[in-house]
Amino acid sequence: MRALVLTGPGKAEVQDVPTPVAAAGQVIVDVERVGVCGTDVELFTGEMSYLHTGASSYPLRPGHEWAGVVSSTGEGVDAAWIGRRVTGDTMIGCGRCRRCLSGRHHVCPDRHELGIRDGLPGALAEQLAVPVTSLHALPDTMDATLGALVEPGGNALRSVNAAAPAPGERLLILGTGAIGMLAALFARAAGARVHLMGHDPAQLHLAATFGFDGVWTRDTLPALPWDAVIDASNSPALPALALDLVEPAGRVVYIGLAGTPSTVDTRDIVLKDVTTVGILGASAGLPGAIAAYADGSVDPRPLVAATIALEEVAAVLGGHLPDRVGPGPKFLVAPRRERPGVTP
Numbered sequence: 204m205r206a207l208v209l210t211g212p213g214k215a216e217v218q219d220v221p222t223p224v225a226a227a228g229q230v231i232v233d234v235e236r237v238g239v240c241g242t243d244v245e246l247f248t249g250e251m252s253y254l255h256t257g258a259s260s261y262p263l264r265p266g267h268e269w270a271g272v273v274s275s276t277g278e279g280v281d282a283a284w285i286g287r288r289v290t291g292d293t294m295i296g297c298g299r300c301r302r303c304l305s306g307r308h309h310v311c312p313d314r315h316e317l318g319i320r321d322g323l324p325g326a327l328a329e330q331l332a333v334p335v336t337s338l339h340a341l342p343d344t345m346d347a348t349l350g351a352l353v354e355p356g357g358n359a360l361r362s363v364n365a366a367a368p369a370p371g372e373r374l375l376i377l378g379t380g381a382i383g384m385l386a387a388l389f390a391r392a393a394g395a396r397v398h399l400m401g402h403d404p405a406q407l408h409l410a411a412t413f414g415f416d417g418v419w420t421r422d423t424l425p426a427l428p429w430d431a432v433i434d435a436s437n438s439p440a441l442p443a444l445a446l447d448l449v450e451p452a453g454r455v456v457y458i459g460l461a462g463t464p465s466t467v468d469t470r471d472i473v474l475k476d477v478t479t480v481g482i483l484g485a486s487a488g489l490p491g492a493i494a495a496y497a498d499g500s501v502d503p504r505p506l507v508a509a510t511i512a513l514e515e516v517a518a519v520l521g522g523h524l525p526d527r528v529g530p531g532p533k534f535l536v537a538p539r540r541e542r543p544g545v546t547p
Contacts, residue, residue, distance in 0.1 A: 205538070206328030207516050209263045212249030215517035220264075223324075223332035225277030230284055230338065232291075232331045235347035236510070238268030238355060239519060239534040241380070241437065242319060243327075247520040250462045251319075258320045266327030266536075267293040267318040270341065270350025280335045288345070290353045290493075292337040293317045294484045309484040316484075327516060329539050339489050342497045348510070349496045351535055352385075352503045356492035357485025358458060359385035359435075363393060364488070365456045365480040366431035370394030373416075375429040377445055378436035378459055379406035381533045384506055386433055386458075387415055392500045400424050409505070409530040433458065439465045451475045458482040506531040513538040 206220045225231045243265045245251035253259035269291070273284045295315040296308030303311050317333065318325020325331075341350045359382050368374040374390050376383045379401030387397045387410070398417035399410050410418045419425070431454040432445040439461035446467055449455050455477055472479055485492070495501040508524075508531040515525060519534055528534075 204329040205513060205540075206264050206324070207266070207513055207538075209247055209261055209265060211261050213247065213521065215247055215520060217513055217517075220324075220328070223330055225275050225280070225332060227278040228280060228334055228336070229277040229332050230273045230280055230335050231275045232269075232271040232289065232326075232333060233274045234269055234271040234326050234329060234331050234538050235288075236270050236351035237266045237326045237536040237538060238351045238381075239516065239536060240268055240355065242267070244520055245462070246319070247517075253320055260321055263321075264324035264328065265318045266325030266331075267316065268351055268354040269326035269331065270347045270353070271326075271331065273338075274330070276335070284335065284338070288341045288343075288347065288350060289338045290341060290350045290489070291317070291333050291339060292486050292489060293319070293354060294486050295323065295334055295337050298336070306487075309486040327513065327536060327538060339493060341493065345493070345497055348504060348507065348535060352506070352533070353489060353492045353496065354485050355381050355533070356385050356389070356496065356501070356503060357488030358382055358482065360389045360488035360491045360495070361482050361485065362386050362433050362435065362456045362458045363389045363395075364491075365482060366390070366433050366454050368393065368395035368431050371396060372430040373398065373427060374431050374433065375400065375448060376433045376435055377401075377438075377441045378434065379403060379410050379418075379532070380435065380437075381506055382458060383433070383435035384410060384413075384532065385501075385503055386435055387413070388501045388503065389495065391415065392495060398427075398429075405530050406532055409532075413505075429453065431456070435459045437461050439463050441465075442467050446471050446475070446477060446479070449475070449477055452477070454478045454480070456480045456482060506533045507535055508533060510535045510537055512536070
């Protein structure tokens with residue numbers, strides 16, 4: 204089958220690789236849609252921290268935001284999964300350690316991160332082998348586009364839940380990329396007064412079309428009391444700004460990762476009595492994201508700029524976008540030799 208392979212920093216190509224066979228406890232998925240994530244870009248450029256700690260290495264097959272249809276099952280797996288449209292948890296723990304047994308498999312010390320850490324090839328391929336324990340079945344009303352947006356949606360929903368804005372409270376989200384915009388959609392669905400701060404003109408324009416309470420740049424951001432702040436950016440300067448902006452006794456959630464270390468003064472956390480939370484992975488947010496997409500309370504589809512072919516991914520990872528794309532921050536990939544075209 205065909206799969207995208209990262210062979211070194213700034214190097215990616217579509218290769219013919221062995222077709223996966225389901226081992227015991229696994230299923231094979233015919234991949235329909237895959238999201239391209241900022242993590243994939245960092246793996247491509249070589250900036251991703253896992254490449255420097257040894258958790259990841261080249262050659263590497265990325266892709267962790269996906270949806271597809273189960274085509275075969277391994278030993279011990281119920282054949283009723285065959286034909287089901289599914290997505291899956293990126294974080295796959297050992298299932299035996301204290302963290303896994305207490306429901307915290309996303310921080311298992313021996314976890315796999317599908318398409319990110321070494322161990323399990325990712326979904327930017329025609330087929331994917333995954334443990335059945337990581338699957339989440341999608342309702343019949345959800346198509347593959349929505350399915351591939353569940354994983355980033357789960358991250359965003361966890362961020363909103365950690366920020367815990369009560370109905371009518373004011374939430375500021377730093378960053379207008381996919382996670383920031385998804386967080387804004389989930390927060391608004393929960394009744395928060397949602398504001399975003401960004402710098403990309405196209406993303407700011409798109410955010411304005413959703414009718415959020417405010418869309419700002421750093422220069423235009425008003426001096427309002429922010430009950431909670433979510434940093435969904437990749438800027439090393441914004442974690443400290445989030446802490447500076449939030450109201451005393453407020454909440455700051457960090458889900459964005461910068462390429463270089465960020466500095467936060469913990470004295471400010473203490474003296475402002477601020478609750479700070481870090482978010483790693485979508486695991487606990489996946490069911491809620493699926494439910495919100497299925498009932499229509501959150502519709503992420505306008506965030507998709509285009510759906511591209513597997514052969515176009517390397518160019519997108521390198522910052523070279525197709526000629527015709529929409530204004531959204533998210534690219535999806537159709538890896539199974541169809542002619543995708545631009546998503547409206």
